[in-house]
Amino acid sequence: MLKVLGALLVMGACTTLGLAARTKMRRQITALSAMLDAISFLRVEIEGPRTPLPELIDTLAHSKNPDQKQLFREMHRRMERMPGMSLGYHWSSTVRDFAEEFCLSEEATAILRDASSFLGRYDAGQQLQCLQYTAERLEGYRQQACQEYQKHGNVYRTCGIAAGIFMVLILM
DSSP states (O other): OOHHHHHHHHHHHHHHHHHHHHHHHHHHHHHHHHHHHHHHHHHHHHHHHOOHHHHHHHHHHOOOOOHHHHHHHHHHHHHOOOOOOHHHHHHHHHHHHTTTTTTHHHHHHHHHHHHHGTTTTTHHHHHHHHHHHHHHHHHHHHHHHHHHHHHHHHHHHHHHHHHHHHHHHHHH
């Protein structure tokens, strides 16, 4: 009885590890898509009605997208708590702090943090160009993450299950 229970626990643990790796890959894609949508929203608002960036951050803080809502709500809180700091500082530090939660790699985090260097500092045209460049880089990285997910997502799940079976056979 204990051997069967132990075998089930080992199988479950290994399967969970494989599924966790797969979920982490999917989480990164979801977060990158949310950030791309946020950048698109910023571009439209800067180009059209030229809404001030603090108002745009507030609007994104009330987004229906949970990732946007979480990131921009925290950014908005920081802006209210420390009004003397620049928008770029708040953007960069918030993205840095949420990178692990969003399962973002160092490269994706760097792309998003680079946006902080021009937001609110230049005229609308230059901000739009820089946001376009950021969106292109981020989209390239998102596509790369999607390809990795398609190639390796099922492998992680299957390898977790296979490792569990292998461990059970070795231990029995």
